[in-house]
Amino acid sequence: MDEAEYALDFFRNGGFSRRTCPACGHAFWTTGSHERCQEAPCTPYGFLGHPATSRPYRPAEMREAFLAFFEARGHTRIRRYPVVARWRNDVFFTQASIYDFQPWVTEGILPPPANPLTISQPCLRFLDLDEVGRSGRHFTEFEMMAHHAFNRPDHPVYFKERCVELAHEFLTGTLGLAAPGLTYKEEEWEGGGNLGPSLSVGVAGLEVATLVFMEYLRDGERLRPMPLTVVDTGYGLERLTWLSQGTHTAYEAVFGAPYEELRRTFPPREASILIDHARALNFLLVDGVVPSNSKEGYFSRLLIRRALRTLSTVPDAPELGAILDRVGREVARDFPEVGEHRDDLRAVLDAEIERYRETIVRSREQIRRAEARRTAEGGRPGVEDLVTWYDSLGVTPEVAVAELAAPIPIPEDFYAQVARRHEAEAGAPEAKETAAPGPEIPASVPPTEVRYYLDPYTLDFEAHVVHSTGNEVVLDRTYFYPTGGGQITDTGEIGGTRVVDVVRRGPWVVHALEGPSPFRVAERVRGRIDAGRRTQLMQHHTATHLLNGALRSVLGPHVWQAGAHKAVDAARIDITHFRALRPEEVRRVERLVNRLVREDRPVKSYFEKRNEAERRFGFTLYQGGAVPGKELRIVEIEGFDVEACGGTHCTHTSEVGLVTILGTERIQDGVVRLTYAAGERALDVLEERAHLLEAAARSLAVPPGQLLEGIDRLKAEVEGARQRERAGEKRGSADRAGSLLADPSSVTDAGGVRIVHARLDADRAGLMELSRQLTREPGRVALLAAESEGRGLLFVGSSAPRVPADGVLAVAREAFRGRGGGNPSAATAVGEPGEPLARALADARAEALRRAAGPA
């Protein structure tokens, strides 16, 4: 990055000089006399015991000081976003404040909620999980305070000069840090294909802020300027708080009383882990991250289990739920939503703790058995067993070793070995299927005016063509709904030509026609939307919101929408929930939804300023994911459910008609899918089911009301028939065995062994059963031959140790080129039928006789 990028007037006119840190090699700016940058490890902590600010700040005070400072300088204060980044598919969690605005705002697709803005965003990072409680400054959940500005060429806000000026004023003016103590270190920043210069601010060994200026797009080796440049800043709330208090560790400064309380029971490291995890879990659970074994849910589980293991290090430890509540109440002072629904949060936690207990019990059993097996084999469990147990049972090596009768040492690099085993699987992530971008539309084409938002009932309209290429048409305005928000596209026709797909592309709604577009720009055309399809989609969409509200009401507010799909035949919604739905719960949800339908509540769709909407409804608005933009489209079912949603909706719940839940399934741990139908389609489905029932009843010749009894009877009959058949076969072979034994021509006694040989008509199973009958008593040998499917079968059974079946077979099978084998009590071979088979049977008899008569 060019040196000139950092040569700010603010530095040059403010008495700053540029030096190079001999320790890290980075250039930095300062008004002080430091040789080195003021960040660890180049400079050790200098504030411990000597707070660097003019007064100590508690976290809430620090946050307020920051937000108020920037508010007073033209920034709009923005509410926090959820810690789980549902609006992005490349990451699970909000790891920095800028994540809130990626990718739509930073790519210029949608306007920011305010500009410039200031925010204090709770973030989650799991990379340094092991450092928590060890380093004294790492947190799983931390707050990134920030001020952001988004500069469009036609609307510049501010960039480097003003940004650094503001940062410097806040740090020295408001917080009272000594200006000469600050260093602004030059660091290139790159991420997500963007890059630009950045300055990291160091004070007394602590990096307290980073100021990033997103300016370029990486295009192979070349850099291109971004159409939209972004000021992306991050100030560590915890670090600044720590700096202002100068306590031994950051945890003492940040957590205060609850931390002190834990310290009475736990050593510093354990207390830190517990309080850190408890705070992170409060945010995770409140934002709807139900513990599970995949995706973001796994991190909830990870923290809960780590916390439980930490608790188990001391006797009489408090309950995790109690710690979570204590910390949650503290967090709720600043984030009231964390204080709500404590009971629900507790229910989720308790379910997870119970699962963990079960897992432990199961694992212990498995480990004990595995050790017994290893011992029986003459060995003992090894490191590879420990790795397998950790991987597949979730048992840490410490726990596993404690379970072993003969403990083995745990290698130092245990987790490295685990990682190594996982390395092989790190294949390239499958390329996400992104809709083909289609031909580019010139920027001169005016944006489409979308009319379906406010008027979902107009299905016949006139508009002007503003763009037309290939089979694509863009109109100046449209009522066609493009695929999005889980609702599939409208179909219909434009000027008599079928519309098969509609998509949103940037500011335009693009209609894809069945064939090449016959339209010219400026032509006036008539659009007609398929009414039946649209009505059904609207009913399904409104039904989805009704269900979402009902599910939250019946199951608890931990329920968040994890995905949805509204098609014509049926719709489905995926929700976060910690176990499969019970029939009773499904029934209650269905009843509640249909009651709301009957109540005919108004469904209002309107646009509202984002901040106002968030203030009124909270961030459960974002069921379908966070939506950027200054204005949100709100869909409100009066007194029941409010969501930010772009779909087409009925205006009254009664229009939904009827909602019937067709089924539920647990599509993965922590996520339940409900499939349902509404309106006309619901009636279709119910009708189909009624028909099915009737047909089934007719087929069984019982009245529908007795269908179950009929099925039970049928099952009993089938089972009885099977039993009788089996018994019959058994009896048949017993009879056959009896007659064979009674037939002198097939029985030979030799050396106390009774040899029965026979050629009969049976399949392999039949021979086996007969042999079993013949060799029930000791000292018997059965030699049975049969032809089945053109092959010759020879079966040897033996209860005489002197005449091993496999030995006899080995000799006999040559005669009919048989292939097969067995064990001393039973052996079978398949070979040629006819004469060779007969010879094989004779050979078997001769061999059996020889062995029976031979030396005992």
Next chain:
RNA sequence: GGGCACGUAGAUCAGCGGAAGAUCGCUGCUUUCGCAAAGCAGAGGCCGGGGGUUCAAAUCCCCCCGUGUCCA
């Protein structure tokens, strides 16, 4: 989303290419005033589902389904 482990009698599991087993529970008998217990006898299995390999598959291979777990 990927890796790994696991799905066998009502329950907990063993068996891991050659005739489906153990323990508990269940039924009956013996013993007891009765209970508990013990002994004897017995019932109970599409070895998760579907393909394949093999003379032969619970067992090996592939694909599903389900459960658990580790990692992103």
